[in-house]
Amino acid sequence: MTKTDRFSGRPIAPDAAEVLQKFRASGGRPFHSYSVKHVRELYENGCAANGLSGDPLASVTDFSLDGFKVRVYDPRTVGGPTPAVLFFHGGGWVMGSLSTHDGLCRRLASLTNLPVIAVDYRLAPEHPYPAAIDDSRMAMHWLFDAGNEHGLDVTEAVLVGDSAGGQLAAVLANENATTTDPLPVVAQVLMYPMVDLTMSSPSYKRVTEGFPLVADTIGWFADHYLPEGVDRAAPDISPSLTQLPAGLPPAYVITVDNDPLVDEGADYAAALACAGTEVQYQHLPGYAHGLFTSAGRIPRGEQIVDQVAAFIRDRTI
Template sequence: MTQPDLFSGRPVAADAAEVLEKFRASGGRPFHTYPVREVRELYERGCASNGLSGDALSSVSDFTVDDFQTRVYDPRVSSGPTPVVLFFHGGGWVMGSLSTHDGLCRRLAALTGLPVVAVDYRLAPEHPYPAAIEDSRTALDWLFTPGGVHGLDVTEAVLVGDSAGGQLAAVLAIENAGMADPLPVAAQVLIYPMVDLTMSSPSYARVTEGFPLVAETIAWFADLYLPGAVDRAAPDISPALASLPARLPPAFVITVDNDPLLDEGAGYAAALARAGAEVRYQHLPGYAHGLLTSAGRIGRGAQMVEEIAAFICNSRLESAPA
């Protein structure tokens, strides 16, 4: 059930109204109006306040991989061959960390019964493109390294990411599917993904105020992440504009209504389907970008985590297109 929002004119779901009102009561300033250091601190506090509580797991271990960190959430009581969820956090390549998405990763591990490996890739502007995608590629290779220090015997991976993390997951899925000898990637989950950095879709003009993430925020993120001379239509920047290979893994694409990224996410789901991928697409009217990092306060967010976990559990390589 949604109701019209007097500030923005956009529909807002009843269970999302409290979080939105709290944001506006604190000043209602979108992310791009703060200095980088301050916006990171605000994002950390917001995710801690609104996110899922920390589910208890058998083990949680941190590892250093080259110049970045990973965290392995393992709910199992015994080891053995296993699928693994490889998770990339959102935050516009500028903010976000292992902490901001800790509750979400714990919940995914608890619900699926599978290890979840979170990637704390380097952030811009200190580490601009291609740092984030290079770290993500390294993390995927590291995951499948036999006898790796992570201690996992990985049979296949499901790539999961929200927002900028969805972009990283989408790029890896495309690149891996195009390899002569691809790694066993069973599926991809793209949560309100940022997949077209030309920022040309109509939804940018619809969401310009009243929410933490608006069109100007996306432009700010992109300017911090991408050096001026970079082609923003490049395949590892805008996967929605890439030439999609055959044998892409099944995808679950989620979009929300009050989000500048809505149209590009919906368009990418359609492009995946046209390329022959098995696609589940779900659009959530009345909700805003950041739903899953507010899932401790918004019931629909917690439900979506359960639906994502069910999709992961049902994803196996046998279901990939022939």
């Protein structure tokens, strides 16, 4: 039976209740109430405990780029030309790693039978903006370099990211659509993306306590990521405030209701549609931010990962 949450006033889905109850029983302190070092440890442990199990794959290989790493998950036993998935993890540009999203990337590779390339971009505050977007951009070009060390012959790519990673995917899709020599990016998947760091949407006033990610957490992330004086409405920071170009690749945008980011995600899906982009938008009442890194414990999260994989398959055939 779905219950109304005493903090948000919104439903809590039955299959999400146990994970949320454990968080609240442990003290219910949101991410921003800890030090950077501690919050990274908590996020690593939480993703390990609640994330998808590690699907076995033909090969998993790490590569070092210029100050950061990427991991190539390849489910194939035979090589050759192939589409690929370029994945950007969430964590507010402050936390997250290859390990926090390992199970999710493995599952996407297994379900799509495509190589998934996860970007372990540098984190703030040690490496503030624009380090994360610079690394992500470099990784995308590295992926398409036919003579590169990864050995993949990539014909086209789908950009995928959750939360802050969704912002990185959206920014790269927008930039690529306006360049004179665009790379073959054929789709984008934005899972509860963080696309407006002016924090001006109404849902910031609603989701303020009772969840790991609340409005003040976004501000804490932004303050660590963005140097003082940076325009928070800039296109590579808040893509939802940008006039979107024509010719963007088809998008699958997912939002969850108990999330300060829900309104900006919905607004961004609408903006994509207004720009002439093919958009599949899915809103999930009863769920909170972090659904996909808790998909090993929340069945609905695992089901949506299946749907994401189907979307990717449909656009890479």
